[in-house]
Amino acid sequence: MLRVDALHAHYGRAHILQGVSFSVAKGDALVLLGRNGAGKSTTFKSLIGLVRPTSGRIAFDGQDIAGHEPHVIARAGLGYVPEERRIFTDLTVMENLEVGRLPARDGQPPWTPERLFGIFPNLAAMRTRPGGRMSGGEQQMLAIARTLMGNPRLILLDEPSEGLAPVIVEQMVHAIRAMRDGGVTVVLAEQNLHFALAVADHATIIEKGRIAWAGRVAELQADAGLRETWLAL
Amino acid sequence: MSMALPPCRRTKRCGSCAPPEPVSALLVQLLSGLSGASSLFLVAAGLTVIFGVTRVVNFSHGSLTMLGAYLGWSILTRLPRGPEYFVLGIVLTALATAGIGALIEMLLLRRIYRAPELLQLLFTFGIVLVVQDAAQFLWGPNDLPLPRAPWLRSFVTIAGERVPFYDLVLIGIGPLVLAALWLLFTRTRWGTLVRAATQDREMVAALGVDQRRLFTTVFALGAGLAGMGGALALPDASANLQIDLNIITDAFVVVVVGGLGSLPGAFLASLLIGVLQSFGIVLFPQATLVLVFVIMAAVLVVRPNGLLGRAPAVARGAGQGFAAIRPAVPLLLRLGAAALVLAVLAPLAVGPFVLSVMTEMLIAMLFAASLHFMMGPGGMASFGHAAWFGIGAYAAAFAVKGLALGMGAGLLLAPLLAGVAAALFGWFVVRLSGVYLAMLTLAFAQIVWAAMFQAVEITGGDNGVLGVWPAPWAADRRVFYWLVLALCVGATLLLRRVLYAPFGYALRASRDSELRAEAIGLDTTLLRLAAFTLAGAAAGLAGGLAAFSKGSVFPGFISISRSVDGLLMVLLGGVQSMAGPVVGAVAYTGLFDLLLLATDQWRAMLGLAIIVLVLVFPQGIAGSIHRLWLRGREA
Ligand SMILES: Nc1ncnc2c1ncn2[C@@H]1O[C@H](COP(=O)(O)OP(=O)(O)OP(=O)(O)O)[C@@H](O)[C@H]1O
Ligand SMILES: [Mg+2]
Numbered sequence: 044m045l046r047v048d049a050l051h052a053h054y055g056r057a058h059i060l061q062g063v064s065f066s067v068a069k070g071d072a073l074v075l076l077g078r079n080g081a082g083k084s085t086t087f088k089s090l091i092g093l094v095r096p097t098s099g100r101i102a103f104d105g106q107d108i109a110g111h112e113p114h115v116i117a118r119a120g121l122g123y124v125p126e127e128r129r130i131f132t133d134l135t136v137m138e139n140l141e142v143g144r145l146p147a148r149d150g151q152p153p154w155t156p157e158r159l160f161g162i163f164p165n166l167a168a169m170r171t172r173p174g175g176r177m178s179g180g181e182q183q184m185l186a187i188a189r190t191l192m193g194n195p196r197l198i199l200l201d202e203p204s205e206g207l208a209p210v211i212v213e214q215m216v217h218a219i220r221a222m223r224d225g226g227v228t229v230v231l232a233e234q235n236l237h238f239a240l241a242v243a244d245h246a247t248i249i250e251k252g253r254i255a256w257a258g259r260v261a262e263l264q265a266d267a268g269l270r271e272t273w274l275a276l
Numbered sequence: 277m278s279m280a281l282p283p284c285r286r287t288k289r290c291g292s293c294a295p296p297e298p299v300s301a302l303l304v305q306l307l308s309g310l311s312g313a314s315s316l317f318l319v320a321a322g323l324t325v326i327f328g329v330t331r332v333v334n335f336s337h338g339s340l341t342m343l344g345a346y347l348g349w350s351i352l353t354r355l356p357r358g359p360e361y362f363v364l365g366i367v368l369t370a371l372a373t374a375g376i377g378a379l380i381e382m383l384l385l386r387r388i389y390r391a392p393e394l395l396q397l398l399f400t401f402g403i404v405l406v407v408q409d410a411a412q413f414l415w416g417p418n419d420l421p422l423p424r425a426p427w428l429r430s431f432v433t434i435a436g437e438r439v440p441f442y443d444l445v446l447i448g449i450g451p452l453v454l455a456a457l458w459l460l461f462t463r464t465r466w467g468t469l470v471r472a473a474t475q476d477r478e479m480v481a482a483l484g485v486d487q488r489r490l491f492t493t494v495f496a497l498g499a500g501l502a503g504m505g506g507a508l509a510l511p512d513a514s515a516n517l518q519i520d521l522n523i524i525t526d527a528f529v530v531v532v533v534g535g536l537g538s539l540p541g542a543f544l545a546s547l548l549i550g551v552l553q554s555f556g557i558v559l560f561p562q563a564t565l566v567l568v569f570v571i572m573a574a575v576l577v578v579r580p581n582g583l584l585g586r587a588p589a590v591a592r593g594a595g596q597g598f599a600a601i602r603p604a605v606p607l608l609l610r611l612g613a614a615a616l617v618l619a620v621l622a623p624l625a626v627g628p629f630v631l632s633v634m635t636e637m638l639i640a641m642l643f644a645a646s647l648h649f650m651m652g653p654g655g656m657a658s659f660g661h662a663a664w665f666g667i668g669a670y671a672a673a674f675a676v677k678g679l680a681l682g683m684g685a686g687l688l689l690a691p692l693l694a695g696v697a698a699a700l701f702g703w704f705v706v707r708l709s710g711v712y713l714a715m716l717t718l719a720f721a722q723i724v725w726a727a728m729f730q731a732v733e734i735t736g737g738d739n740g741v742l743g744v745w746p747a748p749w750a751a752d753r754r755v756f757y758w759l760v761l762a763l764c765v766g767a768t769l770l771l772r773r774v775l776y777a778p779f780g781y782a783l784r785a786s787r788d789s790e791l792r793a794e795a796i797g798l799d800t801t802l803l804r805l806a807a808f809t810l811a812g813a814a815a816g817l818a819g820g821l822a823a824f825s826k827g828s829v830f831p832g833f834i835s836i837s838r839s840v841d842g843l844l845m846v847l848l849g850g851v852q853s854m855a856g857p858v859v860g861a862v863a864y865t866g867l868f869d870l871l872l873l874a875t876d877q878w879r880a881m882l883g884l885a886i887i888v889l890v891l892v893f894p895q896g897i898a899g900s901i902h903r904l905w906l907r908g909r910e911a
Pocket of ligand 1: 054057059077078079080081082083084085086126234
């Protein structure tokens with residue numbers, strides 16, 4: 044589904060990604076783990092085209108998308124939910140969803156606002172509320188729902204559980220499972236290990252812009268030393 | 277260089293219709309003001325919408341209005357004269373200007389969205405110059421009035437007063453267009469995308485929306501509105517070559533007063549300005565523009581973001597600032613000293629023509645250096661720096677002709693008055709930054725220009741002040757040159773000295789981080805005001821010298837193109853070093869004199885030069901060279 048090969052990226056002259064490689068199979072859920080500043084968000088931005096990778100290959104659905112414009116990549120079926128959510132604060136919930144809407148794809152039932160309200164019941168009650176007047180958790184749900192409106196084949200979720208209350212995190216776990224049931228492949232960046240373990244099958248640990256470890260989530264769960272080495276603060 | 281502008285800015289209701297009786301003036305004047313507000317609103321709405329999405333302040337918006345007037349004239353004079361054909365003609369004009377706008381966006385603007393703000397402004401000014409020459413080439417230099425069909429001349433009686441029917445039509449069009457735009461922006465997918473992109477265009481792109489198409493369509497809409505505004509104003513005025521700069525100033529004022537990016541704000545502000553101008557012409561014909569400016573100042577003092585505007589959130593993915601550059605100091609100093617020696621000795625070797633060009637270069641150098649002082653270290657990019665230059669020139673002329681004082685007094689009064697004016701105006705301008713500041717300084721310069729134009733008793737209006745000659749002891753060209761050399765080099769060095777004094781460091785600190793500067797106890801507003809005043813005074817001295825050098829003063833001393841000259845000199849040379857404006861001024865003055873000698877189409881040539889320069893060096897020449905140098909070092 045997605046195969047990233049020796050990806051390099053810079054901010055100005057700072058060499059941030061120094062050869063990131065990983066791959067995800069269709070229908071799978073992969074979590075990128077790593078400390079603050081490890082390069083998770085930069086990886087996602089390079090995938091969606093907001094950061095132009097300096098070298099490396101990104102094969103998505105058999106197509107090389109490295110260096111393409113963001114809208115081309117999004118239209119190819121790659122969805123992106125940024126860490127800062129970036130809700131359109133002047134627009135209502137329904138309007139935010141409208142901005143994300145893209146045509147349906149073959150072999151996948153299209154996401155509609157009604158279907159999304161089934162996953163995110165909180166949103167259903169605030170259709171005409173401006174995005175600027177929603178709580179952080181509500182904004183996070185809206186950001187995910189907005190991206191799903193584009194009927195992505197694969198969705199990049201950058202720290203979806205960040206700053207959420209435990210109840211909301213629980214809802215988020217269900218939401219991600221619902222997405223996977225709907226046929227969406229999931230790649231998420233996380234610091235919250237418990238959340239990651241609850242939703243992902245595979246994990247990749249990124250450290251200073253390089254891949255430090257890759258394997259099954261279950262192995263990570265079993266190996267405290269591994270977690271200690273790469274994830275402890 | 278000066279650009280001839282028209283003697284009267286607002287010639288609404290002149291010619292065939294008699295001036296209204298004083299008693300009925302109120303109602304008729306009010307309605308006339310409201311009708312004028314409509315076409316102003318259309319233009320300003322286009323400007324504000326384009327700015328909202330692309331973050332480009334489109335200087336050439338007035339040119340689109342002018343094209344609308346000319347195209348409207350060409351179309352309407354070929355159609356039958358019934359009202360239904362008038363509507364058709366207006367619609368066709370709007371479509372045509374929308375098409376032209378789309379072309380301009382796709383061929384030109386699209387390439388500079390990531391360039392620094394100031395270069396974008398300059399770039400669109402290049403378009404203004406090109407369009408001006410193109411329009412003159414296509415339609416000729418004369419005003420083209422629209423022959424008015426009978427229905428356009430008819431009156432309606434309201435409360436016993438005869439009100440032009442067309443005024444009522446215009447009054448209706450404003451709210452109609454506002455409503456239509458509102459529906460477009462809130463009820464359509466396109467409008468939703470535009471509003472989203474206004475806030476965060478990167479995110480919109482990441483959601484699969486092609487920004488390019490969005491920008492082109494927004495630009496086409498804005499251009500269509502501008503063209504429609506131009507065509508709708510035809511029956512009350514004419515198609516002429518001055519529309520572009522006149523309307524853009526008004527539209528800037530409206531957009532700033534209403535709040536950047538706010539459509540209802542633009543509507544309110546255009547009503548306010550339209551009515552004010554209409555009454556102003558009756559009540560204080562000499563001070564209409566000053567009145568407009570006072571209102572703008574009042575609004576901005578109470579609401580710094582305009583009537584309905586909000587704090588300017590830095591739009592993501594918008595243009596960036598200039599790269600910072602440090603000059604190689606010792607070499608430059610040695611070169612400068614050598615140049616100075618040559619400049620001192622020059623009069624012994626060169627003829628009178630070269631000497632007068634060199635005098636001009638020196639004055640340009642001080643002018644550019646004073647602008648650089650505000651722009652570079654001060655971080656305030658002025659688009660109306662000619663205001664101080666002009667005030668200085670008029671002050672010098674007034675001292676000599678009006679007060680019968682000597683040249684010395686004139687050269688003293690020039691920087692003094694310019695400095696005082698800069699301090700007064702700067703008092704509220706220095707609180708603003710970026711585009712707001714650029715627009716306000718531009719508006720202010722236009723107002724000074726108009727004031728000099730209108731105060732015929734003191735300034736001679738369009739005829740200018742003649743016979744402003746140097747004192748007998750400096751009457752010799754060479755002596756005068758040495759005087760100019762001493763004063764210009766002295767003042768420029770003084771500015772440089774100030775830059776490396778604690779004041780200069782404090783100024784740069786407050787430019788780079790206002791918060792941090794205030795945290796260490798600097799009064800950033802006061803610092804900026806001092807810099808603004810000093811720059812104004814220095815430009816005033818340059819203006820005073822120019823007055824004596826030319827022997828006369830004209831409103832052209834305050835033209836927009838003179839302000840832009842200054843910007844070009846600074847940007848050509850480079851913003852970040854003091855040598856930049858000096859080199860830029862000398863190179864530019866020389867180049868420009870060559871251009872004037874070589875061609876009549878100097879506007880188009882200059883415009884094209886600006887466009888090409890910005891396209892090739894989107895970071896400014898110095899910034900681009902710096903980048904190349906960095907890349908060279910890395911390789
Ligand atoms: N816009 C930027 N300009 C320059 N450097 C940046 C920028 N954004 C991020 N960086 C740097 O790039 C590195 C990687 O940042 P990134 O945001 O990808 O980390 P992350 O793994 O997402 O961290 P976190 O868990 O804190 O979100 C960091 O060192 C950061 O300082
Ligand atoms: Mg991150």
